[in-house]
Each structure stands twice: as structure tokens, then as C-alpha cells.
Amino acid sequence: MTDEFQALLKQTMGLDAASVGAASIERAVQQRLAACGLKDAGAYLDRVRASTDEVQELIEEVIVPETWFFRDREAFTALARLVYEDWLRTHPEGVLRILSLPCSTGEEPYSMAMALLDAGFPAERFRVDALDISARSLAYARRAVFGRNSFRGGDLEFRDRHFTPAGSGWQLSTVVRRQVEFHQGNIIDACLNPGAATYDVIFCRNLLIYFDRSTQDRAVATLTRLLALKGWLFVGPSETGLLLSHAFVSAKVPLAFAFRHAGAVPVEAQSNGHQSPRRPPPARVVTPMRPMPFSSVTLRSSRDVAGPPAQPKTGIDHAMQLADQGRLVEAAKECEAHLHAHGPSAKAFYVMGLVRDASGSHAEAAEFYRKTLYLDPQHHEALVQLAFLLDGQGDKTGAKVMNDRARRIEQKAVK
Ligand SMILES: C[S@@+](CC[C@H](N)C(=O)[O-])C[C@H]1O[C@@H](n2cnc3c(N)ncnc32)[C@H](O)[C@@H]1O
Structure with a gap:
């Protein structure tokens, strides 16, 4: 039976x-x-x-309704940054259309709205459609009263800004709630079309892992149809490989797991980021996911520049790839093995920094970025990451020193 x-x-x-x-x-x-x-x-x-x-x-x-506010936080930071740096430049008018599918009990679409409102993005310039197959979860989401389990991790400042206590939980403000509209929808429905137009941003996180390969292909076909030509698709950390076997390429925001239609990204830009579909991945340098002071120039550390362009894949390149796919534990192991076998290396320390950073161990991450800079003082990405960390810890002077060093490298690179 x-x-x-x-x-x-x-x-x-x-x-x-x-x-x-x-x-x-x-x-x-x-x-x-x-x-x-x-x-x-x-x-x-x-x-x-x-x-x-x-x-x-x-x-x-x-169903597995497991979700929480700002789950995999980098995705929300990246959303706000991409919207400001890219979408706004090409859309001086109009409304940014966002889809959260599946939205479960609402934490994900509400986090998107909070991230954009907190970044100063005008409420009238964006809408979030939130879909899920579960009517029960949608009813919970619309009520917008959340318990302790929805708030995880150390950084809960957003709760003070957007919620008021309600019994044993917290009620979300109307300002955030009115940005999001909930609908019932099934991702494997070939006719699924929640809105008339396509979406500029789609979050489809932590659902594809519950499907077998043929159903994943059907779901990806739906996402391909719903995503605007120049849009961004965010998936969960374990779902990146699937997208790369379809017509998607990395949006080059490591650890945010964002993708774009392959047709929307020039081939030369793809080669510096992720592989195009079914092509073996080139060795790559993980670029920071934090706000960059510029976006059109890709800077590499002096050691990276000095190397030949198409090195066979080493352990450390593989570790970078793993980190980029969200496989942080494996990435750390690979780095440790590399350090053990070959001794200190700027690249290995930098990837260790990213891995520790992504898992919330910021003190350790800072230490690894410092080690990177000790070996390679021109390592631009490490400077930017460290500046961001120091700033977050309130060390404005230290952050400024790192930022100034990073800026000098940028200026040299564009001359
Ligand atoms: C683990 S939650 C993910 C929620 C959120 N995206 C996140 O990452 O936190 C998975 C959700 O997928 C929904 N779901 C399962 N099958 C679905 C389908 N065929 N179409 C739409 N939603 C589905 C479930 O109801 C559940 O709310």
C-alpha cells in the first residue's frame, strides 16, 4: 500500500x-x-x-514547512545590493516584481520585504508574490504572528524594528505585510502563472531537494518560464548543481546561490564566474558577496594574476568551488588538507575565511583574512571582507584602513 x-x-x-x-x-x-x-x-x-x-x-x-527569518542571510543582502546596483539603473521607473516559491509560513517573503525597506527601497517600487502548496502554511503567513522558532541566529535587530510583542510571539508590522501577497500554487503545475508578467527576482529555496531528477527538471522549467530575461534566481545551498545543468549561470554572488539565465550573461562574463551548462568548471576565485565599492572590474590578488590562466584544478580550486556551492564543511576540509600538504597559502586562508564567515564564526574569519593579507598584502577580496567584518564589530578605524588599501588596489587596476 x-x-x-x-x-x-x-x-x-x-x-x-x-x-x-x-x-x-x-x-x-x-x-x-x-x-x-x-x-x-x-x-x-x-x-x-x-x-x-x-x-x-x-x-x-x-510537507516540511521548516523556515525562519533571514535564512541564509547572504541571499537577502545580495537581493538588496543587486536591486540597487543593477535593477534600479535599468529601471528608473516601474515596480520590481519578486516571487517567493515556496514561501512556507511567510518568513522568506517577509524577510525580502524587510531587507528592501531597510535598504531604503521605496515600498511603492516593489511587490512580493508568495506561493506555497500548503493552505495551512499560507493561513499562518497571512496572520503574521510568529513564534520563537522563526527568529534564529544572533542578529535579531530586525525584530525590534518591524514587530511588536503579541502573546508569546511577535506580530509583524502592516508596513511589511502589505508588500507581500500570498497565493496557493504548485511548482510542478505546468500552467502555474501567479502574475501576468515575469519576475525580476525569484527565490526558490529548499524545495528542489525534495524532488527526484525528472521532477526537478519540471520545476526548473517552470522557474525558467517565470524568471524575466535579466532576472535573478536564488536557490538553496544544496540546489546549485541542478541549476548549472540547465540553462543558468552563476550570478557571481558566492554563498548567496544566485543564478541568471545563461542567455542574459555575455559568454566572456560567464567564463570568469561559473561554467555554462554542461561545460567543466574553470578554476575560479570566489569573489566577495559583500557590497563592493565597484562592480565592473574583477580584481584578483597579485598571486592569482601571476599564475597561468588555465591551471589544472588543484585542491584549493576545488575547495573554492565547494564553498561557492555552499558545501562549507567539505570546503574547509579540502583547505585544511591543502594547508597540511603544501604549507601556508593565501588562497587557502582566504577560502577558510569565507567558510568561517558564512558559518557565522566572524572572529575566526577575520583571523584567516589577516593571514591571507600577511602572505598577499594585495589580496583585494580579503581586504574588502575584513573591512566589512571590522565595521560590523564597531572598529571603524580598522575598517577604514582596510577599505583605503582596497581602494588603492582598485585605482591601480583601472589605470
Ligand atoms: C522547507 S520549506 C522552504 C521554505 C523557504 N523557501 C525556505 O527556504 O525557508 C518547503 C516548502 O515547500 C512547500 N512545497 C512542497 N511541495 C511543493 C510544491 N509542489 N509546490 C509548491 N510548494 C511546495 C512546502 O509546503 C513547504 O512549505
């Missing part, structure tokens, strides 16, 4: 039973069966086959 339920869920919502485990589907079936007052799984199978409402109830039981 389990096979029949698994097939039904795959067909209706795309769920690959292997991703959540057969036992959790079995549990969901038992729960629904009891709620319907039925005796056995056979009777419940008949019920669920005859009733779309019951299919929805079963879906509600198996």
Missing part, C-alpha cells in the same frame, strides 16, 4: 519519498486515516483517490 501513497504524492506535489523517508509518509497516512475515522490504509486510499480535499489534507501532513 505504501507504494500507492508514494506514487500519489509524487504525482500531485512532486515529493520523492526517498527525500523524507517512507516512514514519514506512512506516519502521515496513519494520521489522516485516523482523522477520517477509517479502519485501514486500503479504505483511506479509496478516500484519497476520490477526494481532492483529502489529497490536500495528506499533503499538509507530509
